Amino acid sequence: MLGKLILILAYIVISTFLFATFATEIEVWASFFVSNLVLFVLFWWHLYKEKEYSPFISVYIVFNFLFFIIAPILQLRVIGIKNADFITNLPYTSSGIIYANVLVVIFTMFFFGAYTLFKKTRKTRVVKHTIESNTRLPLVLIGLLGISLFVFIASYGFVISEISRAGQTSFSVGTTALLLWKKLLFVVPLGGIILSVQYYKNVKSSSKNVLAIALVLMLFVILLLWFKNPLVEKRNALGPIYISIIYLFIPRIFNSNVKTTFFMFFTMIIVFPLSAIITHARSSLREVFIQPRLLLDEFEGEGIGEVFNTLHYDAFINIVATIDYVKYEGFSHGYQLLGAFLFFVPRKIWPDKPTTTGQLVGEHLIDNYGFNFSNLSNPMVSEGYINFGVVGVILLAIALAYTIVYLLTWLQSSILIKRMMAFYFAIHLVFFLRGDFANGFSYYVGILVGVMGIAKILDYFIKQGIINQQQWKQSRIKKA
Numbered sequence: 053m054l055g056k057l058i059l060i061l062a063y064i065v066i067s068t069f070l071f072a073t074f075a076t077e078i079e080v081w082a083s084f085f086v087s088n089l090v091l092f093v094l095f096w097w098h099l100y101k102e103k104e105y106s107p108f109i110s111v112y113i114v115f116n117f118l119f120f121i122i123a124p125i126l127q128l129r130v131i132g133i134k135n136a137d138f139i140t141n142l143p144y145t146s147s148g149i150i151y152a153n154v155l156v157v158i159f160t161m162f163f164f165g166a167y168t169l170f171k172k173t174r175k176t177r178v179v180k181h182t183i184e185s186n187t188r189l190p191l192v193l194i195g196l197l198g199i200s201l202f203v204f205i206a207s208y209g210f211v212i213s214e215i216s217r218a219g220q221t222s223f224s225v226g227t228t229a230l231l232l233w234k235k236l237l238f239v240v241p242l243g244g245i246i247l248s249v250q251y252y253k254n255v256k257s258s259s260k261n262v263l264a265i266a267l268v269l270m271l272f273v274i275l276l277l278w279f280k281n282p283l284v285e286k287r288n289a290l291g292p293i294y295i296s297i298i299y300l301f302i303p304r305i306f307n308s309n310v311k312t313t314f315f316m317f318f319t320m321i322i323v324f325p326l327s328a329i330i331t332h333a334r335s336s337l338r339e340v341f342i343q344p345r346l347l348l349d350e351f352e353g354e355g356i357g358e359v360f361n362t363l364h365y366d367a368f369i370n371i372v373a374t375i376d377y378v379k380y381e382g383f384s385h386g387y388q389l390l391g392a393f394l395f396f397v398p399r400k401i402w403p404d405k406p407t408t409t410g411q412l413v414g415e416h417l418i419d420n421y422g423f424n425f426s427n428l429s430n431p432m433v434s435e436g437y438i439n440f441g442v443v444g445v446i447l448l449a450i451a452l453a454y455t456i457v458y459l460l461t462w463l464q465s466s467i468l469i470k471r472m473m474a475f476y477f478a479i480h481l482v483f484f485l486r487g488d489f490a491n492g493f494s495y496y497v498g499i500l501v502g503v504m505g506i507a508k509i510l511d512y513f514i515k516q517g518i519i520n521q522q523q524w525k526q527s528r529i530k531k532a
């Protein structure tokens with residue numbers, strides 16, 4: 053109960069500060085206020101009325117509050133002080149801001165409505181088969197370890213080049229090879245870790261395989277740390293992996309809506325921005341220690357606004373940019389979504405394959421407003437809009453609600469690897485909602501295949517091998 057109260061008070065205090073200090077046109081102010089009010093209703097319902105554990109909604113609320121309320125309001129405050137353009141050089145227009153907020157409100161309302169409807173009408177399926185059979189699981193783990201070690205040897209040069217590569221320089225391999233390494237093969241050890249834990253939960257401590265599986269688990273952990281560390285991978289890819297591992301070993305940390313919301317809220321809204329202000333403060337750490345008031349001055353001045361006025365928090369302004377793009381180029385009528393769903397088709401085979409929506413809108417900003425960067429985010433709200441307008445916004449909201457309700461069944465499954473992939477998606481939702489859709493979708497599919505798909509394929513061949521061996525023995529007995 054105390055956790056719920058703290059979260060509600062924190063939300064209200066932050067909102068009150070934002071709107072009390074937000075000097076802008078009354079229409080713009082009202083559009084953000086309505087958007088925040090709709091989100092607060094969902095926030096309150098999730099904490100006090102939703103009985104089922106749903107980390108997806110926790111992440112959805114925190115994402116929207118941070119990227120669609122806090123960040124744009126603070127950005128608009130800085131824009132009002134310095135110039136009339138966003139950080140992407142897109143000129144500020146009140147009509148663009150208001151329309152973007154209308155789209156956000158439509159998305160949230162239809163998402164919320166579809167989510168509650170699908171939860172009431174869903175049917176729980178009975179799973180008849182699982183790769184977690186204790187008889188085959190050790191063999192699957194050995195197979196996964198063999199694949200992981202082969203990937204380690206084959207990718208050693210690539211990983212070393214990634215460790216030494218400067219942040220802005222190009223990759224040493226092409227896009228297809230990059231996705232194959234990072235989003236598929238490098239996560240195979242994560243599947244091994246999950247299945248090793250499942251094995252321990254299903255067997256007695258006296259089993260002769262326990263020590264062997266313990267060694268295998270340690271090797272999987274070492275390999276995962278080698279493939280997935282801050283020198284090789286970005287934070288948005290590492291976060292879901294390591295938070296999921298924490299959930300795997302200590303599930304009680306995230307086993308309620310309050311706990312998950314509390315963690316995401318104070319991590320993303322308080323800790324990350326605060327750490328950025330401290331690291332970018334004009335005063336030294338020693339000066340701040342002697343005079344704490346210096347750090348407070350950073351908050352009272354432009355410090356907190358400058359933190360949010362970066363491309364890390366560009367989601368809302370890219371909705372506005374997408375609206376501007378559609379005004380000139382028109383809707384894509386599903387072409388952008390088609391490119392996302394067929395992400396695995398190489399451009400050599402499909403020369404007219406669409407670029408990702410973030411890049412498409414980025415190139416629009418470069419061509420029309422002199423911006424110098426095209427690798428931008430593009431939220432699901434604007435992904436729906438660029439494809440089918442307001443109808444597209446509604447369709448994607450419903451599709452997201454259906455996906456989350458489907459994964460809720462996975463989250464409640466007796467199969468650990470399904471539970472973990474559902475929880476992983478909940479944390480991945482931050483990246484998925486920020487967009488663009490093509491990257492968010494393809495990254496999760498790659499992770500799903502790398503963690504779950506490869507293990508299932510191994511299990512299938514092992515199962516068929518055992519069946520064939522049994523049939524061969526029976527035929528020998530009959531002949532004898």
